[in-house]
Amino acid sequence: MFQLKWLWVNMKESRAAYIAALVLSIACNGLYITAPYFQSRIIDTFISNENAAANLRDHRDLLIWLIAGMIGFTFLRTCMQYACNMYYEKASQGMVYKIRTHLFRKIENQDMDFYDRYRTGDLMTRLTGDLDMVRHMVSWVIKGCVESIALFLASMIYFFTIDWRTALCILAMTPVIFFVTRLFSRHAGPAYRKVRETSSALNTAAQENISGNRVVKAFAKEDYEIEKFRMRDEEYRSSNIKAAMVWLKYHPIIDVAAGALSVILLLCGGYFMIQQHLTMGQYVAISGLLWAVSNPMRNMGNYVNDFHRFMASASKVIEIYYEAPRIVDRVDAEDTEEKLRGEVEFKNVTFSIGDKKILDNISFHIKPGETVVIMGETGSGKTSLINLIPRFFDCDKGEVLVDGLNVRMHKLHTLRSSIGIATQDVLLYSDTIDSNIAYGDSELEEEYVRRCAELAAASDFIEKLPMKYDTIVGERGVGLSGGQKQRISLARAIAIKPKVLILDDTTSAVDMETEHYIQQSLGGGLDFECTKIIIAQRISSSKNADKIIILQDGKIADMGTHDELIRREGYYKQIYELQSGINCKAESGVGA
């Protein structure tokens, strides 16, 4: 029942409103017995009484009071019900708002590996469907249970005050309902957990499909994907049917038991009326209020259903709610704001993901303002290496230092906001080009945004777009070519005036001429001093670098300047010869 405790904790600010709503609920449902009470008094005094005509003549005031009471209490109950629903809504919306904001903050602050563990569709389900179920629990299920219990108790107390024998006969059905509901509850839990899992799988399939629609089209795999989605949909459908069948199996028993109450009343109530333990007015009052006993019995199954749905959803929400990132600010972290110069050093760094060693004993030093190019075969660990600088991951052994201070000792926000990264997978937001470059900084001057675009060789194509810098790019940059997206991503990294600029294969999709222009810009065009770490595969990118690091299977295979490396046998020399066509010429010479 941790889920219920968790709800209570999260209701802290809305607790008063919620308790007020619960109290009003109880009062409202208690008031349901007033109408039958007045009704029975009217019948017994003015209709079925042998002196009814005389009573009507002599006690007209009483009749008026009884009718006024009936209308007055009904009106009061309606007003209270209105206020009560308002409080429920306010409390539940307030609580869900708080949980949703907290969840989103949690997801935002998670480590990189969190996003490997959870799929986007699943996270979306937690933020939407699951949270809605939590709200449903607060504003509907608990409300319904409290109202049902209040109604049931108030009616039963009223029945006992009328005639304990008839009340006991009606109460005799309760154990049957209780037993059946318990049996149902045991089977409903697993069924609804399955529904929750299949719903998440369905959302994930839809999300991955929609975001990967280009690949689907490119491979003409629409039918394959439709079939895959249909299977998820089928699983979701059958899990829902199975859960519904559990309820359907028990529902008739509960319904028959609740319906039997009318027969019991007819037989027992009729008998006790003949025995003069009950008056006609009292019989009518019990009969008129019988629904207040049978409805809660019927509804119990629905509440149990919803309760299990809530338990399954709340468990998923709670999992993320308490998920703590491992990479956080240390208590003794230094605030190095304004002081960073851009010096980067790796000292015997080893890094693994799971059991797999990705980087092994890496050591190098980059002075502020230097340009360093990292090269190596695909999968050699280049991206993993640069990921350690802004602490997207922490290394297992050794130290990564920025300005002589271990990155773990920097405040995360200061460290990351001093590093500009243009990642390999370019992500643009469905917003204007201007907003994408000035990402999250509405104060950034338009002039400066244009300057950054110029440095990234993006201004020419932006100026040709229909709305120029106000052109809205589609989701993830749809509508732009790969090279155009890369250049906007580069402009965005430059716009924060970083102390360390990291480019992960950022110019792989641009033509040689544009790449040359970008190199010139980065070389002397920036109006701020920064260290550049560039992952590249082209010799044209590394020729003028202060240092080139060659990675091979997570180890530094070689390091030096362009001139030094082409004099040595190895990966760099091979790449150099390949790209400058030396081998080809030699080969063609041999063949001639």
Ligand SMILES: Nc1ncnc2c1ncn2[C@@H]1O[C@H](COP(=O)(O)OP(=O)(O)OP(=O)(O)O)[C@@H](O)[C@H]1O
């Ligand atoms: N999240 C991850 N979980 C497990 N292994 C990973 C993960 N990310 C990377 N790897 C592994 O780490 C190794 C290095 O990957 P990395 O992306 O750093 O290489 P890279 O040199 O940048 O490759 P590329 O040039 O293709 O971008 C690869 O073998 C890869 O499979």
